[in-house]
Amino acid sequence: MKFIIDNWYLIFVALASGSMLLWPVLKNASGGSLTPARAVQLINREKAVVIDVCETEEFAAGHVGGAKNVPLGQLEERLPTVVKNKALPVVLVCASGARANRAVAIAKKLGYDNAQAMAGGLKAWREASLPVEKA
Known part of the structure; x- marks a missing residue:
């Protein structure tokens, strides 16, 4: 003592x-946030589908390579047609990560249990020096 x-x-x-x-x-x-490096591993090893929930103009200005654009407002209606296999990992991305976090809740409600938001969004992707495509 x-x-x-x-x-x-x-x-x-x-x-x-x-x-x-x-x-x-x-x-x-x-x-439950996903780093850009872990997102790349999911894409390469587990065939994860990248969904960009930004608006169409933001998506055209720059997005993760191979990402499909489904704006957040249309996610509930369009996600089942874009990603038919609910067992695949789904990486949700937006400019900063805020909309992607909201999108995770919608995706999980639709039955996509492997849906994750990328922490920091496209900004973190760029900071990690990963390739960005423009439409």
Whole structure:
């Protein structure tokens, strides 16, 4: 007990550093976000389908290579025709990631259990120096 009282600051520093190390792990576990590198692995290894939920003009300005454009407002109606196999992984992308996160909820409601939003959207894709196509 004397050790704890005499070295409280060391214990505090150990707990603070441990919590800082765990924060990113806990943050990503709850968000379910997908990194661009992991998205590439899903595309190459598991034949994931990339759906860009941006508006048509944004999609034409630049998008992930091979992505199919289904604007967020039309996702519920058009996703079943674009991705017929609900077992395939679906990577949802938008400019920043906000619309893609909303799209995940819609996709899961439609039965696409492997739907994931790419964290950071097209911006993160570009920052990772991955190829962008223009229509």
